[in-house]
Amino acid sequence: MRFPVSRALSRAALPLVLIGPAVIGTAAAHAVLERKEASPNASYRGVVQIMHGCDGRPTTRVSVTIPEGVTGAKPMPKPGWEIATVKSAYARSYPSFHGQVSEGVTRITWSGGSLPDDQVDEFTFFARVSDSFAPGATIYFPVEQDCSEGGYRWSEIPAEGQDAKALKAPAPAVRIVAAKAAAQAPAAPAAKAGAIAIEGPWLRATPGARPSPAATSPCATPARSPTG
Numbered sequence: 001m002r003f004p005v006s007r008a009l010s011r012a013a014l015p016l017v018l019i020g021p022a023v024i025g026t027a028a029a030h031a032v033l034e035r036k037e038a039s040p041n042a043s044y045r046g047v048v049q050i051m052h053g054c055d056g057r058p059t060t061r062v063s064v065t066i067p068e069g070v071t072g073a074k075p076m077p078k079p080g081w082e083i084a085t086v087k088s089a090y091a092r093s094y095p096s097f098h099g100q101v102s103e104g105v106t107r108i109t110w111s112g113g114s115l116p117d118d119q120v121d122e123f124t125f126f127a128r129v130s131d132s133f134a135p136g137a138t139i140y141f142p143v144e145q146d147c148s149e150g151g152y153r154w155s156e157i158p159a160e161g162q163d164a165k166a167l168k169a170p171a172p173a174v175r176i177v178a179a180k181a182a183a184q185a186p187a188a189p190a191a192k193a194g195a196i197a198i199e200g201p202w203l204r205a206t207p208g209a210r211p212s213p214a215a216t217s218p219c220a221t222p223a224r225s226p227t228g
């Protein structure tokens with residue numbers, strides 16, 4: 001057991017060792033959402049923060065996937081960046097501010113800009129968190145980050161009981177909490193679509209996202225080419 005592991009390390013881990021301090025410095029950064037909590041039946045301001053480029057190269061494209069159950073997503077324009085959206089049918093219809101909705105934006109992409117590695121920026125959208133999430137659930141907004149060369153896929157979902165900090169390329173996560181306003185309608189029976197039902201599709205949608213033990217940190221090496 002030990003021999004194959006050390007052989008794998010000798011091949012794969014050398015670049016990681018060489019840039020070790022840089023990895024430690026940015027380990028908590030990655031691509032994240034500024035607001036880490038949202039409530040059912042409430043709007044959510046999603047601010048994707050890009051904290052670094054790819055091994056010194058500038059970020060040129062940021063694309064966020066809006067998960068099922070998050071409706072009415074709209075990007076905020078951003079000077080210097082072009083916006084593209086993908087609209088798809090939802091798995092079901094959801095109540096919204098203007099009646100039921102059964103389709104909407106499921107992906108937002110900003111491209112054409114150039115964010116230097118030593119600067120940070122934010123890419124903002126608004127959406128509505130539906131009643132299909134119960135407090136305690138976590139929803140994920142996978143982010144693709146492409147640079148002038150290379151890129152990252154922030155799409156890993158922690159397994160049950162796994163600490164997201166252990167992931168090499170965690171998907172930005174938002175925890176569902178009960179709305180604070182006690183005056184609102186009594187707690188909706190939202191538990192019918194609990195965490196398992198919601199997280200299942202993402203686990204299936206990101207096969208192979210779990211890193212192998214010898215995988216290098218995505219902060220160390222561009223994980224995939226933009227065309228990948």
Ligand SMILES: [Cu+2]
Pocket residue numbers: 026027028029030031052219
């Ligand atoms: Cu990072």
